[in-house]
Amino acid sequence: MQADADMRKKAENALGKRADYGEDFNLDEYGAGTTDVRYEQKLTDLTEEDKKTLLNVGFTPGEENRSGSLIMVDNTITHTSLHDNDAVELMSLRDAIKVHSWVKDYIWKLVKPDADKYTAMSYLQDANGYFIRAPAGKKSKMPVQTCLLIGSKQVSQTVHNIIIVEEGAELEVITGCSTKHGVEKGLHLGISEMYVKKGATLNFTMIHNWADQIGVRPRTVVHLEEGAKYISNYVTLKPVRSIQSYPTVILDGKGAFTRLNTIAVAHPGSELDLGSRVIFNAEDTSAEMISRTITTGGISIARGEMIGNANGAKGHLECHGLVLSDKGTQRAIPILEANVQNIELSHEAAVGRIAREQIEYLMARGLTEEDAIGMIVRGFLDVGIQGIPDELRADIDETIAKIGENAI
């Protein structure tokens, strides 16, 4: 227990430690998220407003085509349901610790509690979150859906999620992050540690829909064993005050592969500092990183980093940023590092406006300028994300249409 006490002390000392990037939030301004929110037995009993909030981040309250659902409001798990008990385990992290004695071996192993003030706060609050596990060889046909909601004003929500995909298993997770109607200011601090074991696949989609004054500081590390695959889609198209994240994927087993897609819109007043790091630690590992960002007046920073430590590693990084306003900023920062000889890492970065020639090509087909821009923007953001419910698709279309109108 001495180790725990030492770590606690380190975390306490890290409470004042600024993160490397992004606006520095004063944690004292935010109260701890409540752990006392009413449990929802049935999602069908939710209010229409709450249902809409969920739908807009890819969470279907009707649970059509979902193998399980979990909702967390502030710091309380308010709903858990599971329809595919054979292929998926889903519960709160607290419950998982009670059910499986070994779960502690997966907690705070990839993310360090004293990395910065946000991880420290999550550690010291002993944050709860979701635990999702696909047992060895099991392949659920439908995704698990989870939603992390900030339900009260001026609170910091601390979340700790663990995902384990055992050998040869396949798992798909959709996580929506949002605020309840009327909540404008808040902080979301999220620790996610994901383990994709030998020959397993994890497909992870995260959709953000925050409010104007929300600060978001996710801290994610994903560990891949031999032949494992991790596909991530990170979507944030709505206004938010600040998101700063730099998820790291460690390719630790031979032949492991990851694809990281990010699509983001920085609205006026928003700062999106979105990075991704892949560390190639084993032979013949490969990675593709695609970042498509738009600024309509906010700041978008796309950091992409690939660190090659093993022979046969191959990676390609693509950062494309569209500037649709004179007031916005697009910064693309690709970093490639080779530490052994037999490595192929490349990048392609471009920032700028939509080519006039493309807009006019569509206008010559009879489209208005707004519709032409909308069509190009939709194409720009389309990186082939699967499993998005129709309602969210419609919401995305509406957001894009507005971008088209405002871009002229």
Next chain:
Amino acid sequence: MLEINNLTVEVGGRRVLKGVDLKVDAGYTNVLFGPNGAGKSVLLMTLMGFSGYNVISGEIIFKGEDITRLSVSQRAQMGMGIMTQRPPNLSGVRLHDLLKVISKDPKETEELAESIDMARFFERDVNVGFSGGEIKRSELLQLSAQNPDFLLLDEPESGVDLASIELLGNTINTLLNRDCKCPGDRCRHGKSALVITHTGQVLDYIETDRAYILCNGTVMCSGNPREMLSEIKEQGYEECIKCKLMQI
């Protein structure tokens, strides 16, 4: 249908068209001949209203209305359509999605796509990785879907292999004439077009009414398309320029 009066156009600060006069009557298909760099493509791009083609003087009258200052969309909505030589890549915009938006008769578009072997390109991004011939077929398919009254075709046969020219030529002919039964009917109900051709190959498949020769940004001559083509093949454009100089 279209009347161009004394049109002078600058591109990148350089005067490319100088006092061009040209006319295309309703139902007529007129041809534009001329050496490389004469300004033929610039004329078509200017008619469509693309930016970078600055009209210094003169006017473009389309369907009786002065469209010189109208936007590209407005011209397209009035019934003008274009097939350019080098269309831009539209990453992320699938051909099928574009056709859905512009198609006046979706069923007919699907059928045409099948007949010109473009249906297998539906899920591809528009023009991305298309070969020269595929671009032409894609452009034609889009134009057919759009179904404009007046077509601007910039070297429709260039970059197309010999075996495919017949398919392309016949498709253009269908697009221009639809259900016209006779030459008189074509003049009354057919579409109008202005076609640029270097080789004249496309003239084997479509009926044309009048040809214009453009050299150094100026119309040198006009007349019967076939006669003019054979004259150009024999004498070259040098003779046209000399002839024009003699008139002055």
